[in-house]
Amino acid sequence: MPHVTSEDAISKALHQISQSPFSKEIEKTDLPKRFTRPTFTIYDGKMDPMEYVSHYNQSMAIYSKNEALMCKNFPSSLGPTAMRWFDRLEKGVIRGFDELIRAFGARGIATSTFKVGLPIDFDLRASLALKPVTDMNKLMERVEEYKRLEDDQLQDKAKAKVPVEEKKEVKAD
Template identity: 45%
Template sequence: MPSRFTRPPFISYDGKTSPVEHVSHYIQMISLYNQNDALMCKVFPSSLGPTALRWFNGLRKESIHSFGELIQEFGVRFMTCSQVPRPLDTLLFMKMGAWETLQSYANRYWELYNEIGGGNEKIAASTFRFGLPEDLELRESLTKRPPEDIRQLIRRIEEYKRLEDDRQ
């Protein structure tokens, strides 16, 4: 271990979430040492919770020769915890509920949009608009003047959320 090495505060991997996200978080937290393969391997178990640590302790001695191999084996073992991404057309079926606020709908929409991984900004604007009730002023505004990009869409949504808050 390097003399001034301090173990970063890792989020323990519980065996129930995405192994890819965990490895990404781990690499980010230890990025100052990512050129030190041995250190990356040696510290990795301290980022594991009980279930994953049992897996790690069960690895055959000298079966892993690099950090790349370690994370590959980790990913294979916990692959079933990976979330299958939803297709982009899932956004087409999202609708604002009859008693739902614009704030609530926008939050649900952006959460799903980010989960899908974003994508085409024009599709985002269209699918957001199609999920709004036909009599909503924001839908009319987005139809008459379609936003040119995501930032413009978000600004317009914020504007109408403020109007909605003022009416309540």
């Protein structure tokens, strides 16, 4: 097995971040010459994601017809956790603002709603907080993974509780 250095890991992370999730059409579009980025409340993950999108849309209302600008500007309004989600999106998968918002909303709603229903000391909750999922399929994969792990742990506990019966010797008369 090859040795992975911290430089390799950093290089891989930088490469991933440099890969834009936007389509080539969005990437090729230049921003308007006189565009001044509005001041946004940075999305920190505590606000309802759809409420945040509404705030973003209001701030960008005069540019709402410029799909590329709406997309390209959105990441600058994200805090560190949401930015990690954005950086993990696959290259070229976002072809419009509606797709970006659907992905953002699905990530935020799925993760936050799901986490709220989990006990605080539950491993899956901690996993979702440390490494948020990027879509519903990945959320379901993570749930299944933890479900299998929990089932295995329960089976191991059940096996440990079953007493081993001692063999009774029968004496011949």
